[in-house]
Amino acid sequence: MQINPYLFILPRTPGQIVWNYKDHVQYELDLEYSHRLAQLISNPDSFDSRNTIDTHLLKAEILTAKKIDSPTWGWDDLSKIFHIGTQNIPNEHVPQNTHEWTRQYLQHCNEVLAKQAPDCRRSGNAPTELIELPAPCALTHSLNDALVQRKTCRSFTGTCILLSDVSSLLYLSLGYLNERHSDHGGSPPNLSARRSSPSGGGLNACEGFVLVQNVAGLEPGIYAYHSAEHALSRVNPLPDSALGQLLSGQHFINDLPLGLFITARFDRLWWKYGHSRAYRMAFVEAGHLSQTFQLVATALGMNTWMTGAFADTQVETLLNLEGCAEQPLFFVGCGESDGQAMCQEMRDLLDQGEHS
Numbered sequence: 001m002q003i004n005p006y007l008f009i010l011p012r013t014p015g016q017i018v019w020n021y022k023d024h025v026q027y028e029l030d031l032e033y034s035h036r037l038a039q040l041i042s043n044p045d046s047f048d049s050r051n052t053i054d055t056h057l058l059k060a061e062i063l064t065a066k067k068i069d070s071p072t073w074g075w076d077d078l079s080k081i082f083h084i085g086t087q088n089i090p091n092e093h094v095p096q097n098t099h100e101w102t103r104q105y106l107q108h109c110n111e112v113l114a115k116q117a118p119d120c121r122r123s124g125n126a127p128t129e130l131i132e133l134p135a136p137c138a139l140t141h142s143l144n145d146a147l148v149q150r151k152t153c154r155s156f157t158g159t160c161i162l163l164s165d166v167s168s169l170l171y172l173s174l175g176y177l178n179e180r181h182s183d184h185g186g187s188p189p190n191l192s193a194r195r196s197s198p199s200g201g202g203l204n205a206c207e208g209f210v211l212v213q214n215v216a217g218l219e220p221g222i223y224a225y226h227s228a229e230h231a232l233s234r235v236n237p238l239p240d241s242a243l244g245q246l247l248s249g250q251h252f253i254n255d256l257p258l259g260l261f262i263t264a265r266f267d268r269l270w271w272k273y274g275h276s277r278a279y280r281m282a283f284v285e286a287g288h289l290s291q292t293f294q295l296v297a298t299a300l301g302m303n304t305w306m307t308g309a310f311a312d313t314q315v316e317t318l319l320n321l322e323g324c325a326e327q328p329l330f331f332v333g334c335g336e337s338d339g340q341a342m343c344q345e346m347r348d349l350l351d352q353g354e355h356s
Ligand SMILES: Cc1cc2nc3c(=O)[nH]c(=O)nc-3n(C[C@H](O)[C@H](O)[C@H](O)COP(=O)(O)O)c2cc1C
Pocket: 150, 151, 152, 153, 154, 250, 306, 307, 308, 309
């Protein structure tokens, strides 16, 4: 007898949940079943076909008579559980044509809309005072140039950024576009806002917090960006420790004048999507926003840098998001740079290596 290789077990008093994450099936075991399963995990050959519990576990495919193929994953168990656990989500009825799809999708949307929508405001960050940004300017740089010039730099001069550039940057990457107000194609009012980047389910589940280190006319600190109002509200002063301390020791980035923490409002995703597969979409959406931010910053004559490696808990504290359904996913920053992909310290180290 074999133990199904695609199980994980969650303790949930008074029982334990045995979860077959590949087949999307869960069983709750009481103490007797849990105890017997523990014995079988320790020694699968102790399977006894006269034992009712054993036959139940076999029927539930927690045990299997035949070895189940489990190809080498090559990565850690948590990533395997998440990746496989969010694959092949069962769909009771796959629409057979566009008519069926339309009816099914509309029904889903109506069911979602019948539920209480998450608050538009972000928990933990009710703004005290909105700081209006100047009107954004249209870019004159070509898309072609922005695409070929965008590159990751790790050496910034710290030079001050104009507030008008910050305004254009935020509007064109995260703002709800006035130009698309009439373009919502029948979407309900709270789902009609459109950005320059696509958004999963039109939910605009991603948001942004701006890190201001050197912007003309803005006190250094952390600000929440309000996409609908194209405005900022102050959240916190700059952290006591250098920026690099929060970003996994990447201290070469301390001179970035401006940064953006891209967050995801998981409550908005949960509202429409009942499965953790939507967690994948939060990161995809953050990636779209990050790329747009980088292209706009490049078009404004700046260089960019990004990271997903940060001290989550410290960043949550900085953004006033502890314990919230809104969580930071990614950081992207910009400013004047000497255009180097490597920081000076790395270049010096490599030079020493060359000359030793
Ligand atoms: C998802 C993602 C995470 C990244 N994380 C880091 C990072 O933590 N630190 C860093 O210096 N660069 C980071 N980068 C930048 C990459 O190293 C960079 O994009 C890559 O070397 C290619 O260079 P290019 O952006 O100039 O084309 C990241 C890029 C992406 C897309």
